[in-house]
Amino acid sequence: MQLRFATNISIEQYIQQEAWKYAELERCPLHPEGGCKLARHGTYSRKFPDGANIARWYCSDGKTTFGLLPDCLSSHLPGTLIEVETVINQIESAQSQEAAAENIRPDIGLPGILRWMRHRLFLIRASLILLIDILPLLSNNSQVNLSSLRSALGVEFVLPHLRELAASHLDILPPPLGFGPRPQKKYRGKSCFQQQTGPDPP
Numbered sequence: 001m002q003l004r005f006a007t008n009i010s011i012e013q014y015i016q017q018e019a020w021k022y023a024e025l026e027r028c029p030l031h032p033e034g035g036c037k038l039a040r041h042g043t044y045s046r047k048f049p050d051g052a053n054i055a056r057w058y059c060s061d062g063k064t065t066f067g068l069l070p071d072c073l074s075s076h077l078p079g080t081l082i083e084v085e086t087v088i089n090q091i092e093s094a095q096s097q098e099a100a101a102e103n104i105r106p107d108i109g110l111p112g113i114l115r116w117m118r119h120r121l122f123l124i125r126a127s128l129i130l131l132i133d134i135l136p137l138l139s140n141n142s143q144v145n146l147s148s149l150r151s152a153l154g155v156e157f158v159l160p161h162l163r164e165l166a167a168s169h170l171d172i173l174p175p176p177l178g179f180g181p182r183p184q185k186k187y188r189g190k191s192c193f194q195q196q197t198g199p200d201p202p
C-alpha cells in the first residue's frame with residue numbers, strides 16, 4: 001500500500017539527502033488504535049530516477065507492506081510528478097498530439113508514444129475531474145486544467161501541490177497523483193481526448 005511522505009523537497013534533494021531515512025509512519029493505517037506489530041521494513045528502489053529509494057513499513061498482523069512515497073515522485077509511473085506535468089504541458093500547448101509526440105519521445109515510434117502520452121493525459125484528467133468535487137478551491141470551476149491551477153496557486157508546477165492539497169483523498173485518486181486504483185483504460189485506440197488537445201481556450 002502506498003502512503004504519502006509529506007515533503008516539499010525536489011527529487012534531486014530527496015536522493016542527495018537520502019531523505020527516505022527520515023520518513024516516519026506514526027501509526028498503522030490498518031490499526032490506527034495501535035496494538036499491532038508495525039515495524040520498519042527496509043527500503044525498495046525505484047527504477048526511475050536512479051538512486052531513489054522508498055521507505056517501507058510492514059504490519060505483520062495485517063500482512064501489509066506500506067511504502068512512503070515523497071510528494072515529488074509519481075505513483076505507479078516512473079519518474080516524478082514534474083516530469084508528468086511537463087509532458088501534459090507539451091501536449092496541451094502543441095498543435096496536435098502528433099506534433100507533441102515528435103518532441104517528447106523521439107526514441108519510440110509514433111503509435112507507442114501516442115499511447116504513452118494519452119495514458120498520462122487520461123490519468124491526470126481523471127484526477128482533475130475528481131478533484132473538482134473534492135477541493136473547495138476548485139468548486140467554482142466546471143472545467144479545470146493544469147495551467148489554470150498553476151495560475152490559481154501561483155506555482156510553476158502544480159501536481160506536487162495537488163498531492164498535498166488532496167492528501168486526505170489520495171486513496172481514491174488515480175495514479176500518478178493519487179494512490180487509488182487505475183481508472184478503466186478507455187484511452188486505448190481512438191481516444192475522446194484526441195479532440196481536446198491544442199492550446200488552452202482563452
Ligand SMILES: [Zn+2]
Pocket residue numbers: 028029030031036037038059060061062
Ligand atoms: Zn497494523
